[in-house]
Amino acid sequence: MFRYDPALLAAVDTTPQTIPDVVQVLQNIEAICDDGDGLKWFNWLYLQVTQAVEGRINLADPANPDRFADPGWIAALDVTFASYYFAAIQSSLSSASTPGCWQALFAVRNQPSIARIQFALAGMNAHINHDLPQAVAATCRATSIPPQHGTTQYSDYTALNTTLDSLIEAAKITLRVRLLGDALPPVSSLDNTLAAWSVAAAREAAWTNAELLWHLTDAPLIASAFLDTFDGLTALASKTLLVPVP
Numbered sequence: 001m002f003r004y005d006p007a008l009l010a011a012v013d014t015t016p017q018t019i020p021d022v023v024q025v026l027q028n029i030e031a032i033c034d035d036g037d038g039l040k041w042f043n044w045l046y047l048q049v050t051q052a053v054e055g056r057i058n059l060a061d062p063a064n065p066d067r068f069a070d071p072g073w074i075a076a077l078d079v080t081f082a083s084y085y086f087a088a089i090q091s092s093l094s095s096a097s098t099p100g101c102w103q104a105l106f107a108v109r110n111q112p113s114i115a116r117i118q119f120a121l122a123g124m125n126a127h128i129n130h131d132l133p134q135a136v137a138a139t140c141r142a143t144s145i146p147p148q149h150g151t152t153q154y155s156d157y158t159a160l161n162t163t164l165d166s167l168i169e170a171a172k173i174t175l176r177v178r179l180l181g182d183a184l185p186p187v188s189s190l191d192n193t194l195a196a197w198s199v200a201a202a203r204e205a206a207w208t209n210a211e212l213l214w215h216l217t218d219a220p221l222i223a224s225a226f227l228d229t230f231d232g233l234t235a236l237a238s239k240t241l242l243v244p245v246p
Contacts, residue, residue: 001106001109001110005093008032011025017079019075021079023050029043030044041179042123042124045171046127049163049164050078056074068159069152077157081132084134099231101235101238104242105123114245115177115179115190116177117176117190118243118245120171121194121241122238125234128206130230130234132203133212133213136206140214147211148211158200158207161203164199189245190245
């Protein structure tokens, strides 16, 4: 779809081990993508989110209210989480099977009638609703810590919501232009769509789904069917978010 797609594919052909590794890949993607590529605007927002998470992980003062109780677990989750995004790019550009929620974005990433914020939130929708439950479950398996409400890990996880809300609200202002930078109508149906999307609600649902996936570890066929179901639902939401603005 874009002349630089081979370079983009090469950029995600890696296995990050740390958050700085993730940041480097995101920065490489940003440098590769043109402004007229919708993927750039999700990546732009995701880079800001990752850097904000990294900043909170690196807080040294134990009295700082923004400091995580278990920063190592959050760091592990961040790296695992990012790997799903990179895998989606890789599968899409190599003509492999790609989750429908991601393919909804990749299929229209060159459409100038769609706003930058639509691409950013469609990416957030796919990444949180589809990828995050799997990343939480995988991190919990790797650390032998069950995903449960009320745990230290859950508290750290939800503590990120205010940071994410702030970044997304700022993005709604900064990215409220069409893909190529053209102004949008002062009032449009897009405003209602954006107002209805809640990062806190999406992340809460993702944690609940991670708990379900944890309990389905010994039932891989049921787990696979479950993943297919919420991929379909997430794809539908992504397509709704990506309806062009008249």
